[in-house]
Amino acid sequence: MSTATLEPRVHAPRNYLNADYGWKSWLFTLDHKRIALLYLVSITFFFIIGGSFAVLMRIQLVDPQGAIVQPETYNKLFTLHGVVMIFFFLIPSIPAVLGNFLVPLMVGARDLAFPKLNLLSWYIYIVGGLFTLYSAIAGGVDTGWTFYTPYSSTYSNTQVTAVAIGVFITGFSSILTGLNFIVTIHKMRAPGLTWFRMPLFLWATYATSIIMVLGTPVLAITIFLLALEHLFHVGIFSPALGGDPLLFQHLFWFYSHPAVYIMILPAMGVVSEIIACFARKRIFGYKIVAFSSVAIAVLGFLVWGHHMFVTGQSVYAGIIFSLLSFLVAIPSAIKVFNWTATLYKGSISFDAPMLYAMGFIGLFTMGGLTGLFLASLATDVHLNGTYFVVAHFHYIMVGGAVMGYLGGIHFWWPKISGRKYPNGWAALAAAIIFIGFNLTFFPQFVLGYLGMPRRYAFYPAEFQVLNVMSSAGATVLGVGYLIPLIYLFWSMRYGPIAEPNPWGATGLEWKTPSPPPTENFTEIPVVTEEAYAYAEEEAGHE
Amino acid sequence: MSDAPAHLEAEHTGLAHQFEDLEQQQESDFLGIWLFLVTEIMFFGGLFAAYAIYRWLYFAAFEGGSHILDIRLGAANTVVLLGSSLTMALSVRSAQTGNRRALVYFLIATMILGGVFLGVKAYEYNQKFVEHIVPGLDWAPEGEVLAHLAPGGLQHAQLYFFFYFAMTGLHAIHMVIGMGLLLWLVIRGRKGAFTPHYFAPVEVVGLYWHFVDIVWIFLFPLLYLIGGRY
Amino acid sequence: MSHTIVPQKTYLYIFFSLIGLTLLTTGVAFIDLGPFNTVAALVIAFTKMMLVIMFFMNVRNSSGLIRIIIVAAFFWFALLIAFTMSDYRTRTWTPAPESWSSAPPTHP
Numbered sequence: 065m066s067t068a069t070l071e072p073r074v075h076a077p078r079n080y081l082n083a084d085y086g087w088k089s090w091l092f093t094l095d096h097k098r099i100a101l102l103y104l105v106s107i108t109f110f111f112i113i114g115g116s117f118a119v120l121m122r123i124q125l126v127d128p129q130g131a132i133v134q135p136e137t138y139n140k141l142f143t144l145h146g147v148v149m150i151f152f153f154l155i156p157s158i159p160a161v162l163g164n165f166l167v168p169l170m171v172g173a174r175d176l177a178f179p180k181l182n183l184l185s186w187y188i189y190i191v192g193g194l195f196t197l198y199s200a201i202a203g204g205v206d207t208g209w210t211f212y213t214p215y216s217s218t219y220s221n222t223q224v225t226a227v228a229i230g231v232f233i234t235g236f237s238s239i240l241t242g243l244n245f246i247v248t249i250h251k252m253r254a255p256g257l258t259w260f261r262m263p264l265f266l267w268a269t270y271a272t273s274i275i276m277v278l279g280t281p282v283l284a285i286t287i288f289l290l291a292l293e294h295l296f297h298v299g300i301f302s303p304a305l306g307g308d309p310l311l312f313q314h315l316f317w318f319y320s321h322p323a324v325y326i327m328i329l330p331a332m333g334v335v336s337e338i339i340a341c342f343a344r345k346r347i348f349g350y351k352i353v354a355f356s357s358v359a360i361a362v363l364g365f366l367v368w369g370h371h372m373f374v375t376g377q378s379v380y381a382g383i384i385f386s387l388l389s390f391l392v393a394i395p396s397a398i399k400v401f402n403w404t405a406t407l408y409k410g411s412i413s414f415d416a417p418m419l420y421a422m423g424f425i426g427l428f429t430m431g432g433l434t435g436l437f438l439a440s441l442a443t444d445v446h447l448n449g450t451y452f453v454v455a456h457f458h459y460i461m462v463g464g465a466v467m468g469y470l471g472g473i474h475f476w477w478p479k480i481s482g483r484k485y486p487n488g489w490a491a492l493a494a495a496i497i498f499i500g501f502n503l504t505f506f507p508q509f510v511l512g513y514l515g516m517p518r519r520y521a522f523y524p525a526e527f528q529v530l531n532v533m534s535s536a537g538a539t540v541l542g543v544g545y546l547i548p549l550i551y552l553f554w555s556m557r558y559g560p561i562a563e564p565n566p567w568g569a570t571g572l573e574w575k576t577p578s579p580p581p582t583e584n585f586t587e588i589p590v591v592t593e594e595a596y597a598y599a600e601e602e603a604g605h606e
Numbered sequence: 607m608s609d610a611p612a613h614l615e616a617e618h619t620g621l622a623h624q625f626e627d628l629e630q631q632q633e634s635d636f637l638g639i640w641l642f643l644v645t646e647i648m649f650f651g652g653l654f655a656a657y658a659i660y661r662w663l664y665f666a667a668f669e670g671g672s673h674i675l676d677i678r679l680g681a682a683n684t685v686v687l688l689g690s691s692l693t694m695a696l697s698v699r700s701a702q703t704g705n706r707r708a709l710v711y712f713l714i715a716t717m718i719l720g721g722v723f724l725g726v727k728a729y730e731y732n733q734k735f736v737e738h739i740v741p742g743l744d745w746a747p748e749g750e751v752l753a754h755l756a757p758g759g760l761q762h763a764q765l766y767f768f769f770y771f772a773m774t775g776l777h778a779i780h781m782v783i784g785m786g787l788l789l790w791l792v793i794r795g796r797k798g799a800f801t802p803h804y805f806a807p808v809e810v811v812g813l814y815w816h817f818v819d820i821v822w823i824f825l826f827p828l829l830y831l832i833g834g835r836y
Numbered sequence: 837m838s839h840t841i842v843p844q845k846t847y848l849y850i851f852f853s854l855i856g857l858t859l860l861t862t863g864v865a866f867i868d869l870g871p872f873n874t875v876a877a878l879v880i881a882f883t884k885m886m887l888v889i890m891f892f893m894n895v896r897n898s899s900g901l902i903r904i905i906i907v908a909a910f911f912w913f914a915l916l917i918a919f920t921m922s923d924y925r926t927r928t929w930t931p932a933p934e935s936w937s938s939a940p941p942t943h944p
Contacts (some may be wrong), residue, residue, distance in 0.1 A: 080627045168624075175624035176697045177634040250901065251634045252624070261607045278912050284726035289772070296742025298768040299761060300656065314920045315652050365915060369923065379930055381923040391747055588626070640902050644909040651913040658917055681862045685855055692851040695892045702841050726884040743875055816893045823884045826858075827877035834873045 079482065086585050091606065095178035095582055100165035102186050107153050107161060114148035117141045119542065122535040124505075127378025128525045138521035139206035140222070144196075148211025154465055155261025155323060158330035159276070160189070162472045163269050165480060167245055169573035169580060170588045177247040178240075185240035192234030199226035202519070206517065208375065210320070213301035213312040216294040223268055226285070228291040233282045235272040238326075242276025245259055245269055256591035257422045260354070262348060263571050263595045264340075267354040268333025270576025271361035275322045275329075278461035279365070286312065286469035290463050310375055317368035325364040328428070329357055331419050332399055335421045338475050339403050340596040341569040342418040343410025347596050349402045356395035363392045382441055396432050400425060415567070416490030420471030423498045432458055434509065452512025455505045463501055471499070477552065478566045482579040483559030489551045492525060497544035501538025570597055620804045623826045632806050643817050646780075650821055653776065657769045657828065664702065664765065667758025670835035671766030674739065674754055676730070680830035683726045684822065690719035691819040698812045701795075701805035709808070710795050720781055727768045727778055741768045750829070770829055777825060779806040787811045840897050850891045857884050 080097045083089075121141050124132050133141070149362055165180065168175050176182050199205055205227045207216040216224050216525060249270050253262070289300055290312065299305025301312045340347050347353055369377055369385030412418070434456040437443050447453060478484050507530040512518075516527050523531065565574040576585050625631040661668045697712035738746040739755075741764045747755050755763040791811055794800065798809055861880040869876060890896045895903060 133729065140708055151871075175622060178638060179622075179624060218886075243638060243645070247634050247638045250637060251630060256782050277641055278909070281649035282916065283646075284653040285649050289653070289656065290883040291744075292768075292772065298741040298767055300660075300768055306664065306759070306765060308663075310661070310923070311656060311920070312924065317657065365912065366919065369919065378923045380926040381919070384922065385708075385919075451646055473612055489901055582625075634883045635896075637901065637905075642907050644905055647913055648916075651916055653919045654913070655920055659920060662921075664926070675867070677862065681858060688851060688854045688858065691854075691888060692847055696844065696846050697842065699841065699847070790905040793893050813893055816888050818886055819892075820885050821845050823888070824881050826879050827861055827865075831861065831873070831877050834868060 072089055072338075074207055077577060078581060079197065079577065080163070080582045081482065081579050083582045092160075092183075094175070096164050096176050096182060097480075097580065097582075099179075099182050099186055100161050100163075100410075103160040103164060103189075105154060106193070107156055112154040113197075114145050114153055114509075115545070115580075116596070117145035117148065117371050117539065118372075120122055121145065122538040124521060125523070125531045126203035128523050128528050128531075130521045133433075133521070133597060135521040136206065137204075140200075140204030141518070142519055143205050143208050144200050146347060147196060147205075147227060147231065147310070150323070150327075151210055151234050152189075152196065154327040154461055156189060156241075157240055157274055157327070157465065157469045158334060158472060159245070159269065159326070161244060162265075162334065162469075162476060163241070163272075163330060166265065166476065166573055167248055167269060167335055167529035168174070168252070169479075169576065169584055170263050170571060171249060171252055172257060172572045172585065172591065173248060173252040174583050175583070176589075177252060178244050181240045181246055185244075188240070189517040192230045192232075192237065192519070193229030195226055195233060197403055199223035199230065201417065202226065204460045210316065211290060211312075213290065213293070213309040213600075214303060214307075217290055217301050217312075218297065218304075218467045221392040222528060223293050224294050228287045231310070232284055232287045235287075238276050239280045239304075242280070244523050245273040248275065250329030250595050253590050254591055257572075259464035259480050260351060260589075261591055261594045262354075264332070264336035264350070264353055264357070268329045268357045271389040272326050272329045272356070275326050275364065281317040282315060283323075286319070287588070288313075288314040297578050310372065310377060312315070313372050313375060313488050314368070317371045320364070321368040321371065322361070322364040324460065325360055326458070327465040328468075329360060331428075331465045331472075334356065334468045334472035334475070335403065335424050336399075337569075337571070338417045338421040340598065341422070341475070341567050342415060343407050344413050344598045345406050345410045346594075346598065347402065348405035348408075349398075350595070353402050356398045357393040360392060361387065363395065367439075370439050373441055374413070374448045379441075379470045386439055386441050390436065391441075392570050393436060396428075400429055400432075404435055409452060414491070416485075416494055417475035417488055417567075418473060418496075419491055420467050423494060424464055424467040424471060427467060427498075427501065431459030431463055435460065439596035447512060449517055450512035451508040451516050451518055454518045455508035455512060458505045468579065470494075473548075473552070475567070476573070477555070479578045479580070481552075481556050481559070483549050483557075484562045485554045485555040487558055489547060493544055496547065497539060498538030500537050500542070500544045504534050504541050505531045505537070507531070507537070568597065593604075612818065620806075628803065636812055638763045639823065640811050643645070643813065648666070649775075650776070653769075653773055654828075657773065660762075660765050660769070661828075661832070664758060664762035666764030666831070667755070668766045670755045670758040671763045671770070672830060674737070674751055674830035675770075675830050676707075676733075677830050677835060679726055679730055680826050683723050684826045686719050686723045687819050687822050688728070689724070690716045691816055693719065694812050694815045698805070698808050701800045701808040704802040706795065706798055706800075710792055713795060713808075716729055717785055717792070720785050724778060724781055727764045727774065731771075734771075739763075739767050741771070742766075761765060761788075768779055773825055773829065776819050777818065780821070784811070784815050784818055787814065842891070842894065846891065850887055854884055854887055860907075 080095055090102065091104075093099060120132065121138065124138055130138070164176070202223050205220070205222045206226055207220050207222070208223060211224070211228070240346070249262075249266055292298065293301050297305075297306050299307045301307045301309050303309060336347055336353060367385055367389040369381055370389045373382050373386070434452070436457060437446055438453060474485070474490055511527055511530050511534075514527070516523055562578045564577050566578075567574075572589055572591070573580075575589060616661055621631060621725075624632065693712045693715040697709050697716065700712055702709035728741065734740050736746055738744050738748065739751060745764055747760070768770050791808055794807070853872055857880050864876045864880070865873065889906065906931065
């Protein structure tokens with residue numbers, strides 16, 4: 065296998081990419097690796113769509129009077145930005161792309177347990193996406209991605225039903241993915257791969273799947289009820305007819321708060337893999353890190369009321385939700401401390417994936433700590449509904465989840481594509497993204513603290529400097545996201561051919577050729593050692 | 607996961623390429639359907655939670671609404687559905703013992719009982735239209751029905767009937783899907799697709815059917831028996 | 837896995853118990869037990885569910901993993917209801933400020 069690099073390109077060994085050609089071989093594939101690539105292309109498409117909405121918003125906010133659009137249009141922009149980014153990019157990002165690609169490879173199996181369901185989940189996702197795109201073209205929707213009632217059910221005359229159907233349908237794609245992962249991890253591990261020998265990415269994916277399976281159905285029924293209320297006006301969420309709009313928020317956040325962990329947990333798994341590989345060390349406190357993923361998944365279900373502190377929810381329920389929200393900080397902090405401890409005295413090399421992982425740790429810590437401000441009942445009264453919240457969750461979702469996603473893409477790109485990308489460009493992109501991100505979102509913390517509310521098309525003139533900074537940062541961030549798109553595309557054709565294990569990493573996925581053959585392994589491997597068995601005294605790899 | 611060579615077992619019917627042996631495949635199918643049922647529990651769970659809140663808030667209205675339903679039809683339908691669960695369990699057993707004729711007969715019996723249930727349900731739905739107590743579409747209760755509903759407040763009674771239709775409707779949709787799956791099993795079963803070694807589809811559909819039965823086991827007291835009929 | 841073949845008689849016994857419980861729950865509805873009518877209805881429904889799960893769905897002979905999954909599902913469902921109810925039950929403990937009730941109605 066080590067001779068693979070010496071062979072001329074035309075004689076590339078058979079792998080999942082050259083096993084078959086033509087659009088049918090992609091659209092009807094049951095191979096988890098090809099389905100992962102289908103997802104990769106589609107979520108990138110939605111990322112660009114959602115990103116364009118963000119660009120328009122940041123242009124609008126350069127001017128206190130609003131630079132380009134009327135408030136009605138602005139409402140639709142932030143709504144569609146949220147809906148597209150959350151349901152069609154962030155939630156499927158790491159699980160559906162990297163998870164699909166890696167879970168069977170990491171457990172040492174030939175495919176996921178249910179390949180047909182896996183393909184079905186992609187088609188469901190696409191159908192849901194089409195509904196959402198249709199709603200955007202047919203006039204948009206202006207409720208915010210949270211669809212709060214009674215505005216969404218009674219008053220809004222935009223495309224609420226179409227978006228609701230889109231989100232409802234896409235939920236099932238998420239459910240099927242989670243179900244597939246749980247079964248695969250339980251039943252298809254290679255001989256010798258015990259639970260505590262599993263890479264932490266699998267633990268994180270497992271925890272994520274639990275949330276997908278337990279939470280998503282509740283969102284589905286909630287959205288279903290919302291659509292019924294919107295169509296028939298029977299009063300379930302309408303105070304005028306005896307319903308309670310807060311009930312919608314309870315049901316909505318029962319899923320949508322844990323959904324934040326659907327976005328961040330897999331990114332944490334990716335970061336664990338990268339940190340261990342580029343520090344050439346075992347993860348410090350492996351079991352604790354593994355269990356903290358499950359703890360985050362479970363505790364994440366008990367904190368949803370912190371989105372409702374100032375809505376008229378009972379203050380006593382608020383106290384309990386506040387307390388429990390603080391508890392989630394514990395497993396999250398454990399992870400950050402353990403990554404740091406892993407780095408301590410490691411032979412660290414700063415390849416591009418590592419830069420993304422380091423970016424993740426810094427930005428996630430910022431996002432997590434500001435979350436504590438919002439989990440406190442008293443400070444939340446001041447900060448609720450301001451840009452502080454916007455900045456906080458972007459630090460988690462963009463600074464955390466997207467950095468983790470990009471880190472993962474860079475880490476496993478040689479495995480996925482069989483090619484290497486230019487490391488210098490990748491490092492440059494990581495730096496630009498980090499700087500652009502902070503320039504975009506740090507001013508928003510200040511804006512929020514000063515009292516600028518989110519979701520407004522206009523603002524008082526004294527906030528202009530910070531808003532222009534944020535918009536300028538968004539430009540830098542946009543450039544940062546564009547660069548990887550270009551060189552990753554470039555590398556697919558012109559990049560140097562990757563050897564099976566270019567990073568010298570542990571894990572079953574590196575023990576098979578890059579890119580892997582359709583059946584993943586010629587022989588099902590036998591695992592004899594724990595994850596991250598890096599020889600610690602060795603000098604760093606070249 | 608076992609050490610048995612994959613290609614030997616692959617000669618068996620129905621072993622998918624991603625599994626090493628039939629046992630691994632069966633365990634995976636079984637775990638998969640149970641996880642699917644978990645999602646179903648949470649799916650109905652959201653609706654049951656909303657029901658619980660409103661029932662607690664507007665008990666009188668829910669009681670009034672409940673007393674308009676025909677308790678005899680509800681109880682009879684419960685018996686019908688439990689009977690279909692029995693025949694379903696027996697068809698799985700027939701597949702286990704390799705009795706193909708009995709398998710097909712019990713599957714058809716399950717479908718017939720499911721059809722009876724849906725027929726009764728359709729009759730009940732029609733009654734609601736006759737009585738003008740369909741929220742959103744035809745809500746104008748009058749006469750004796752109005753007298754039942756008025757004490758709890760008409761708007762809140764409308765909420766009760768919304769839940770009545772949402773819960774039984776969602777349940778009925780699951781029944782229809784189940785009937786489709788049963789039909790598929792009958793067609794495959796007649797061709798002899800199931801053997802005592804391979805009958806996972808029968809078992810999986812069976813579990814789904816029993817789950818739908820369980821939902822009804824709760825819907826019956828929660829919708830028909832609120833507050834008692836004394 | 838359920839490789840054990842359950843005798844037909846067992847299924848019939850369970851079926852008749854389920855019918856009996858259905859008649860019981862219907863009958864109890866005609867007796868005034870106050871709030872315990874609801875309790876009785878739910879307890880009977882729960883018993884019926886357990887019979888179906890244990891025998892018809894054959895969880896009796898299933899692995900511990902399946903049992904954990906079922907328990908977890910109901911536990912999460914209970915969490916959903918319990919935490920949501922905790923809001924509704926305690927909302928009125930602290931009365932709304934005077935000024936709120938004197939505010940003009942906001943519905944158009």
